[in-house]
Amino acid sequence: MKPAPFAYKKVRSLEEAVGLLGEHNDARLLAGGQSLIATLNMRLSAPALLIDINGIGGLDGIAQKGGTVEIGALARHAQAERSDIVAKFAPLIARAMPHIGHAAIRNRGTLGGSIAFADPAAELPACLLALDGEIDTTGPKGKRTIKVTDFFKGLFETALGPQDVLTAIRVPSAAAHSRTGFAELARRHGDYAIVGLAACARADGKGLTDVRLAFFGVGTTPMRAKTAEAALASGNVDAAVAALDLDPQDDVQATAAVKKHLAGVLLRRVAKQLMEAR
Amino acid sequence: MNTIDITLTVNGEHVAERVEARTTLVDFLREDLSLTGSHVGCEHGVCGACTVRVNGEIVRGCLMLAVQCDGATVETIEGLSDSGEIADLQLAFEQRNALQCGYCTPGIIAAAQELLLQAKKQGVVPSRDAIREHLSGNYCRCTGYHAIVDAVEAVAQARAGGKP
Numbered sequence: 001m002k003p004a005p006f007a008y009k010k011v012r013s014l015e016e017a018v019g020l021l022g023e024h025n026d027a028r029l030l031a032g033g034q035s036l037i038a039t040l041n042m043r044l045s046a047p048a049l050l051i052d053i054n055g056i057g058g059l060d061g062i063a064q065k066g067g068t069v070e071i072g073a074l075a076r077h078a079q080a081e082r083s084d085i086v087a088k089f090a091p092l093i094a095r096a097m098p099h100i101g102h103a104a105i106r107n108r109g110t111l112g113g114s115i116a117f118a119d120p121a122a123e124l125p126a127c128l129l130a131l132d133g134e135i136d137t138t139g140p141k142g143k144r145t146i147k148v149t150d151f152f153k154g155l156f157e158t159a160l161g162p163q164d165v166l167t168a169i170r171v172p173s174a175a176a177h178s179r180t181g182f183a184e185l186a187r188r189h190g191d192y193a194i195v196g197l198a199a200c201a202r203a204d205g206k207g208l209t210d211v212r213l214a215f216f217g218v219g220t221t222p223m224r225a226k227t228a229e230a231a232l233a234s235g236n237v238d239a240a241v242a243a244l245d246l247d248p249q250d251d252v253q254a255t256a257a258v259k260k261h262l263a264g265v266l267l268r269r270v271a272k273q274l275m276e277a278r
Numbered sequence: 279m280n281t282i283d284i285t286l287t288v289n290g291e292h293v294a295e296r297v298e299a300r301t302t303l304v305d306f307l308r309e310d311l312s313l314t315g316s317h318v319g320c321e322h323g324v325c326g327a328c329t330v331r332v333n334g335e336i337v338r339g340c341l342m343l344a345v346q347c348d349g350a351t352v353e354t355i356e357g358l359s360d361s362g363e364i365a366d367l368q369l370a371f372e373q374r375n376a377l378q379c380g381y382c383t384p385g386i387i388a389a390a391q392e393l394l395l396q397a398k399k400q401g402v403v404p405s406r407d408a409i410r411e412h413l414s415g416n417y418c419r420c421t422g423y424h425a426i427v428d429a430v431e432a433v434a435q436a437r438a439g440g441k442p
Binding site for chain 2 (some may be wrong): 003008010030034040042043050078101102103105108152190234
């Protein structure tokens with residue numbers, strides 16, 4: 001199918017984008033477009049106006065400062081995949097990158113777009129939850145910083161207001177004691193996962209503390225499995241799998257029972273990664 | 279704002295056209311410029327048949343709008359073929375029967391060429407696994423992929439100075 005007609009405006013500043021969002025009720029922001037244009041082609045969405053933010057300067061940086069890694073909303077997946085800063089200071093995101101779409105998609109798709117779209121089966125929202133990250137936005141009342149725990153509200157629903165533009169994500173820099181793990185199961189490499197798991201922890205002697213397990217593809221948002229986290233921190237992988245506090249629903253890819261089983265398989269794989277030295 | 283004038287370079291030639299905002303890049307190439315080597319498959323980014331190069335990087339022609347290519351350099355299979363850049367890949371595909379109906383082939387060749395260029399830059403020869411991973415975004419419904427991986431691997435080795 002082909003998109004329904006829409007108007008198109010390429011903006012050069014955040015103020016211009018926020019202003020246009022205020023003037024038009026039925027406008028959408030166009031960043032990488034790798035989800036949005038697919039939905040336009042299928043007429044799952046038909047906005048009156050597309051506001052192309054790709055021409056706004058200074059939104060695609062990747063920098064490490066003051067114990068955090070900041071990634072601009074317009075940084076492309078391929079850029080993060082090649083980034084030494086991401087590899088060194090945000091290794092969980094580096095681990096997730098190769099699983100996101102395919103090479104041609106990663107050349108266009110943006111990190112900010114992936115977070116703002118909030119697909120429940122996407123990798124980056126789960127990474128952000130595991131890392132306890134933050135999201136920066138600019139709106140009509142100025143800048144806001146939203147904690148990840150307050151950001152993902154429901155199925156494709158976030159804390160972004162109708163005039164907010166996501167500008168950056170921030171995660172704590174990895175330290176020597178940081179451990180990360182990532183795994184997902186998909187029918188074809190690069191497709192949306194049936195189930196996936198992004199995890200981080202802190203190495204403490206031979207054990208782990210501060211275990212954070214963020215599953216995706218098992219609910220309407222990325223989900224922590226907190227009972228399993230506590231079990232894994234005490235060193236018992238079997239108990240962690242048995243304690244998996246997830247309640248997935250059937251979807252087109254798999255039944256709830258299969259998803260729950262696969263979540264356990266992934267937990268064992270990721271537990272092994274977390275135990276290894278980084 | 280529904281129709282917009284754009285200028286871009288396509289396969290080395292200057293192009294100036296007026297497009298509807300909703301026209302995807304691949305439809306623009308096929309219908310306005312008659313460059314029908316890029317194919318339209320799923321139209322939602324899954325199949326890879328519309329893969330073309332924009333500013334040196336492969337993209338989905340169905341997930342980019344023509345208006346977004348204002349000022350860009352676009353290369354299609356026609357341009358890659360005419361320049362001779364992929365002549366060895368084309369020959370290897372032919373020799374190894376790495377295509378049957380050919381619908382996916384322009385996209386697969388464009389994706390394979392990107393992998394080979396990246397590998398050369400890093401001074402490595404991509405493994406079969408790396409080839410499969412890079413081509414995972416391109417569906418082929420005829421060949422079962424083995425011959426495609428064989429052909430890309432042979433070219434990778436030949437370009438690295440090994441036997442073709």
